[in-house]
Amino acid sequence: MGRVISDITISADGYSAGLNQSEERPFGDDGGDGWADKLHAWYAETPEENREEVDQTIAAKAFIMGRNMFGPVRGEWDRQWNGWWGDNPPYHAPVFVLTHHAREPQPMDGGTTYYFVTDGIESALAQARAAAGDGDIAIQGGATTVNQYLAAGLIDELRLHIAQLTLGAGTRLFEGVPPLKLEQVKSRATTVATHVTYRVLR
Amino acid sequence: MGRVISDITISADGYSAGLNQSEERPFGDDGGDGWADKLHAWYAETPEENREEVDQTIAAKAFIMGRNMFGPVRGEWDRQWNGWWGDNPPYHAPVFVLTHHAREPQPMDGGTTYYFVTDGIESALAQARAAAGDGDIAIQGGATTVNQYLAAGLIDELRLHIAQLTLGAGTRLFEGVPPLKLEQVKSRATTVATHVTYRVLR
Numbered sequence: 001m002g003r004v005i006s007d008i009t010i011s012a013d014g015y016s017a018g019l020n021q022s023e024e025r026p027f028g029d030d031g032g033d034g035w036a037d038k039l040h041a042w043y044a045e046t047p048e049e050n051r052e053e054v055d056q057t058i059a060a061k062a063f064i065m066g067r068n069m070f071g072p073v074r075g076e077w078d079r080q081w082n083g084w085w086g087d088n089p090p091y092h093a094p095v096f097v098l099t100h101h102a103r104e105p106q107p108m109d110g111g112t113t114y115y116f117v118t119d120g121i122e123s124a125l126a127q128a129r130a131a132a133g134d135g136d137i138a139i140q141g142g143a144t145t146v147n148q149y150l151a152a153g154l155i156d157e158l159r160l161h162i163a164q165l166t167l168g169a170g171t172r173l174f175e176g177v178p179p180l181k182l183e184q185v186k187s188r189a190t191t192v193a194t195h196v197t198y199r200v201l202r
Numbered sequence: 203m204g205r206v207i208s209d210i211t212i213s214a215d216g217y218s219a220g221l222n223q224s225e226e227r228p229f230g231d232d233g234g235d236g237w238a239d240k241l242h243a244w245y246a247e248t249p250e251e252n253r254e255e256v257d258q259t260i261a262a263k264a265f266i267m268g269r270n271m272f273g274p275v276r277g278e279w280d281r282q283w284n285g286w287w288g289d290n291p292p293y294h295a296p297v298f299v300l301t302h303h304a305r306e307p308q309p310m311d312g313g314t315t316y317y318f319v320t321d322g323i324e325s326a327l328a329q330a331r332a333a334a335g336d337g338d339i340a341i342q343g344g345a346t347t348v349n350q351y352l353a354a355g356l357i358d359e360l361r362l363h364i365a366q367l368t369l370g371a372g373t374r375l376f377e378g379v380p381p382l383k384l385e386q387v388k389s390r391a392t393t394v395a396t397h398v399t400y401r402v403l404r
Contacts, residue, residue: 012362012384012400013376014216160214164384164400166376174215174368182214182366187396189389194398196391198214198366 002132004125006139006146007057007159009040009193011167016143018170023072026084028170039163042193053159053195061135062128063095064121066145070097070114077103083114094131096124098145121148143173150177155200158182162194204334206327208341208348209259209361211242211395213369218345220372225274228286230372241365244395255361255397263337264330265297266323268347272299272316279305285316296333298326300347323350345375352379357402360384364396 010016016039018028027039043051067073071081083089088109096115103116117124128137139149149155160173174180182198189195212218218241220230229241245253269275273283285291290311298317305318319326330339341351351357362375376382384400391397 012382012398013379162398164386166379166382166384168376168379168381174370177215177368177370179370180214180368182368184366184391184394184396187391189386189391189398192386194386194389194396196214196364196396 001129002061002134002136003156004137004139004149004154005057005060005157005159006141006149006155007053007161008141008143008146008173009042009161009163010143010173011039011163011165013166013168014172014174015167015170016141016146016173018167021068021072021171026072039165039167042161042163042190045192046190053161053197057136057138057159058090059136060138061093061132062137063091063093063140064124064128064137064145064149065095065097065140066142067097067099069140069142069145070099076101082106082108088112094128095140096128098124121145121152121154125149125154143171143175146173147175147177150174150180150200153200153202157185158198158200160196160198162196164192203331204263204336204338205358206339206341206351206356207259207262207359207361208343208351208357209256209363210343210345210348210375211244211363211365212345212375213241213365213367215368215370216374216376217369217372218343218375220369223270223274223373228274241367241369244363244365244392247394248392255363255399259338259340259361260292261338262340263295263334264339265293265295265342266326266330266339266347266351267297267299267342268344269299269301271342271344271347272301278303284308284310290314296330297342298330300326323347323354323356327351327356345373345377348375349377349379352376352382352402355402355404359387360400360402362398362400364398366394 021028073081089112092111096117099116102118106114181201185199186197223230275283291314294313298319301318304320308316383403387401388399
């Protein structure tokens with residue numbers, strides 16, 4: 001059976017996004033100083049061979065994401081929105097989007113299909129498992145979704161990319177999650193970020 | 203002029219201590235599972251040559267700490283308390299303790315003297331600078347004190363030791379600190395912790 005993994009970029013103070021996420025600012029208010037871009041800048045600034053965790057994660061056979069990661073539409077699906085990632089998203093696999101509002105599956109180019117799950121995180125995981133076969137399942141984000149899965153004890157491996165800034169406010173990884181015992185299975189530094197992989201112990 | 207450094211052990215979710223610190227439980231409630239010991243276990247479990255940041259920090263020429271790090275006595279000094287570290291504390295230098303309650307300096311063996319500073323963090327830093335000469339000054343903790351100095355823009359270098367557990371609640375590093383730009387000057391892993399040194403950019 002595949003592992004349930006989560007790969008997330010956070011600030012040194014644990015935030016994955018600022019306050020007031022919007023279509024114009026998918027990672028929230030940046031106080032005018034562009035930190036949202038900086039938070040994720042490590043990926044572009046890192047040599048290809050050092051992006052291994054991310055590249056492994058994107059090779060998962062099914063993905064789960066929160067609706068706020070999927071896009072800026074709130075409430076009913078009263079507007080066509082097919083994710084931030086264009087016609088050929090990088091997933092090439094089923095992506096299960098957690099939402100309170102039903103919507104028909106949305107096939108995209110390259111093998112990605114967005115499925116909209118209205119009956120909770122465990123149902124989404126069961127559907128992702130069925131789709132992934134023996135492959136890994138990635139809890140793709142945002143932090144609120146990762147926190148729900150962590151709190152429910154459903155994540156096997158957590159891959160953190162810690163960027164060199166703090167945000168001071170926003171959506172924080174581990175917020176509201178009961179204490180976890182972790183095993184650090186890998187940790188390494190690039191010049192612009194620290195990468196830590198934890199196994200979540202049961 | 204020496205640098206102002208801070209060296210602090212935190213959980214993966216950024217806490218340096220749990221709730222309800224007391225004399226019996228200096229790092230707060232541990233929910234019965236001994237995490238407080240685990241938080242700091244990396245030091246004993248790390249080969250001597252891998253403790254370099256801590257060993258450098260403890261070589262600072264003056265130290266500043268909050269009263270809650272100094273001990274469990276609250277309010278007036280109505281009871282003799284000379285720190286957690288015995289008659290010959292590991293500082294071997296002046297230690298400036300932030301408090302609202304005046305007290306005479308307390309000399310200890312081995313060159314440590316505790317001075318009690320009642321007029322704020324900037325005064326404590328000025329006194330530490332005068333004492334340290336060209337040497338480094340360590341903002342020794344706890345996180346509440348480190349946060350005050352970070353918020354005031356008075357820390358040059360932050361040395362984090364990230365332990366392999368989360369706490370979920372307690373005293374959190376960076377809490378209430380406005381966004382910081384950091385430069386990761388060093389990052390490395392031991393088998394039980396990740397060590398990251400940041401320069402705080404102005």
